[in-house]
Amino acid sequence: MFRKVLIANRGEIALRINRACHELGVATVAIFSEADRGSLHVRHADEAFCVGAGPVASSYLNIANIISTGLICGADAIHPGYGFLAENARFAEIARDHGLTFIGPEPSVIAAMGDKATARRIMDESGVPTTPGSGILANPAEAAAFAAQIGYPVLLKATAGGGGKGMRAVESEAELAAAFATATAEAEASFKDGRLYAEKLIRSPRHIEVQVLGDQYGDVVHLGERDCSVQKPSHQKLIEETPAAALDPAVRDRLHDIAVTAARAVKYTNAGTLEFLVDGPNVYFMEMNTRIQVEHPVTEMVYGVDLVKEQIRIAAGERLGFTQSDLQPHGCAIEVRVNAEDPDNNFAPAAGTLGRVEFPGGPGVRVDTHVYSGTVVPPFYDSLLAKIIVTGRTRESAIMRMERALAETHIDGVKTTVEFCREIMRDERFARAGVGVDWLPNYLANRVPTPA
């Protein structure tokens, strides 16, 4: 086992990793930007180093300062969390070259899966179904030729993409040139890689993903699926749950099998997630995320497995401590993302100082957060303030519990998604389960905003 782990992230996930390390008896080093000096992840780490100014390029993406911190502190491993450098193969390589174990898969696997077009090609070759898609598109004309071949609508996607950035739905050829330009610019700005590919757009599929764990000895298991279909118009996830309700058991089994097959095919190690679009009986591989995900707690709650500890154990060379048949899910879990965003204004992110902050408690409630009363929410980072996770024996009881937990939640000072998500918990269509990814955007389009 490692002696000391550098946590190359911020916010709730940095705190989450810190907790896993301490429960394993591993010392921690936090990094922080000048804007995050008062964050809980800094307070709870054994050591903490400021690595740059507020903007991410100066701090959380500053590879030299982060690796340097690891060396100065005598860390023997780096946990990248999600976002920032988590899927940066070069960072993983540099860490390794400096004697720091990267807690994640091999850099070559990160690179292959991180390039979405390459990942699709590898999956195709492994017999994993993918949506009809193009290779890298050099210009709008190539995109138009592809679209003419498979028919509109098509989805332009950044090959370096994620989080809905650099993604545009195109309904007709008339929209194509403008969409190509904006998606390229967005991808360039977000990932420093403007290359796009196109896919057949499946209308209103469900977004269902499968969690896998692989150790360094070739053993791979899945930990079920997560339904992340409740997404904002920006394609960012808002509410996630497991198991996926109202899903044909045969489709569920197929998703699990495909995920394990695909992970084996790329010799995957550590925690990873394969994202699929599910359209009735059809499943299509979308992408693989080679990191821990924001919504990992719902899986932890029903499987009783600490995924972050497993990541650390696997990276330290330990074998998986369980087989597939040991892993039996119990009940249902739902997660709500509490973001500093205004649901009445297209989820515009908000920055500011938090006033009174109260989180829920009681049976079956888990809160992962780095904020407290008085926290300054800087404008530089994503707007996630907290994740509220609940469990229930049934989906219905979990929804009731989430409604109750959100009613106990108070965050003053910035607009948040708390009340909006509570509204969703009371929605009759959400209760019936099985909504597609276009459900929330349509819901918003027809919604009368709550009076301020």
Place this chain on the structure above:
Amino acid sequence: MFENTIVERVRPLAQAFSDGGLTRLRVRDGDFEVEFRRAPAAVSGAVADARPAGEPAPARPVDAILADVVGVMRFLRPAVGEGMTLDGDRELAYVETLGIRNPVRSRGPGRVAMIYVTDGQPVEYGQPLFAIER
């Protein structure tokens, strides 16, 4: 009041003061009061100039030279000493980051009023290394 006022309240204000290119900023909130003033010739002295309101300004402006990388402090031979007069923009030391030498410069003439670090000490981003009286 939080146990660490500097961390919780002064830092973000200092940042805002610095980023905003302001010359004077006073914040009053209950029993908490802080004032920032930019010294006329200061290049990077926003943090160093923070002091409780009502206290007189120092006779001479002082610049804090801060680390802009994370690494290990390395002094030159002979090492710079407190009280030393600098006739121009001088290299005072360097911070070693992954084997790369990042010079720490005085950013102009002055007198070395304070040395906050020792040779071989790990330093973080934004850590005060030297105070230079102009």
